[in-house]
Amino acid sequence: MNTTDAVTFWDGVHAARTVQDPRPNARLTEVVTGLPPGDALDLGCGAGGDALWLAERGWRVTAVDVSAVAVDRLAGLAGDRLTVERHDLRESFPRGRFDLICAHYLHTPLELDRTAVLRSAARALRPGGRLLIVDHGSAAPWSWNQEARFPGPREIAGDLGLDPAKWTIVRADSPRRTATGPGGQTAEVTDHVLLVRRNHRRDAPPPRTGNSEAEVLRGFLDYLRTSVAAKVDGAPEPSVRSAAVPSGTNLLGLLNHLTFVERAMFLGEEVGDWQATFRADAADSVADVVARYREAVERANDVLDGCPDLGAPVRPGRAPSVRWALTHLIEETGRHAGHADILRELIDGSTGR
Structure with missing residues (x-):
């Protein structure tokens, strides 16, 4: 018909x-x-x-x-x-x-x-x-x-x-x-x-952390990591990987990119083409990309657990320092969490953290 x-x-x-x-x-x-x-x-x-x-x-x-x-x-x-x-x-x-x-x-x-x-x-x-x-x-x-x-x-x-x-x-x-x-x-x-x-949007309050600099930095980074993963988790196909803005940015690609950022910063993995990381593989489901990101975060936290000195390098003998890496990841993840917030609302109206 x-x-x-x-x-x-x-x-x-x-x-x-x-x-x-x-x-x-x-x-x-x-x-x-x-x-x-x-x-x-x-x-x-x-x-x-x-x-x-x-x-x-x-x-x-x-x-x-x-x-x-x-x-x-x-x-x-x-x-x-x-x-x-x-x-x-x-x-x-x-x-x-x-x-x-x-x-x-x-x-x-x-x-x-x-x-x-x-x-x-x-x-x-x-x-x-x-x-x-x-x-x-x-x-x-x-x-x-x-x-x-x-x-x-x-x-x-x-x-x-x-x-x-x-x-x-x-x-x-x-x-x-x-x-x-x-x-x-x-x-x-x-x-x-x-x-x-x-229901009206209900954002989670800022995280409660310890008082040390490391506890504050890691607490806020984990807060943002959880937020951006939740924005992607459960998002419907095919909209989750479709470009929603003229730049071509899509929700699934953002999380795929952040996975590579975590691996490069804390695990020392090399990335040849950063622009390509904004596109998830067509064979990967939403659940696959979310699980891969959470695994990268878990491995990154294992590395950070062994780095009590914020002034020391993440990897011995190589820049950057742990402090710089945490600050950069907070900025990077927070920026893309904001992008993800808008993209998810455009897809199905979901708002809030």
Whole structure:
């Protein structure tokens, strides 16, 4: 099923509907009332009732749908009150970061990896932002999907794979409502409602160290080493090795480079081409690169354990001193930890240490 097929199908659905003043979904009004306005994204906006309602309350709204008919109609109704875009969510996702993303009844008889779309939505949220998913929990007598199975809100949350340390499930329930069919008939149906919030960034405090110079330097270096490894660990393919900035820098390459830095500084290994170290081997998984870095750090610490004098050379008879090496590694690792922080947020929105 391609984009043309999806557009044709949904254009037919919307063209057959009478143009009228659309109303917002009740679950949206329940959730949003009382929230301060921000940037909102309405996925599968259809007639645009939710988008228009949000815009009237001060939200800066981007409304998207695959149907050209739906998009054109809503653009005509909305004027300059909101942004309307056409997207086939299987192939593209709106750019930007949002405080609220809503996906109401994002069901289709056509092929769609809905979980992938909803994961993209989760990644597009700012810290503190909310993702509202409202699904059918039962089929009305007039619905086309009588044989469909509707996963519950907790199952949907599980499919999204959200880290409980970074996400809060605000609401997960299955309320009933009265639905009205195309001929004016009514029926009691169930909604599945899931509301999740991205937690605000929580950085770890500076490390507690001993009072000696060596303890302070090594404590801060280990703090940064742990931070940069955690930024890479678990990052999704292929984004983890894709260039996210014009320089070509990528998240996995940063950690690969730092592995060579540790080995060169503390283990005496020679590096012929430093620029090449910013590219991880295609055969290496994320777990491989992270494990290799942690092994290099462990071996480097073994060397440092045998160097109590900061003024002495790391390797007998050769510069630099232990003090210089530690200071350089703190600067190098800290700089790339900052780069990694930005690159990871660009990939999936993850923030914090």
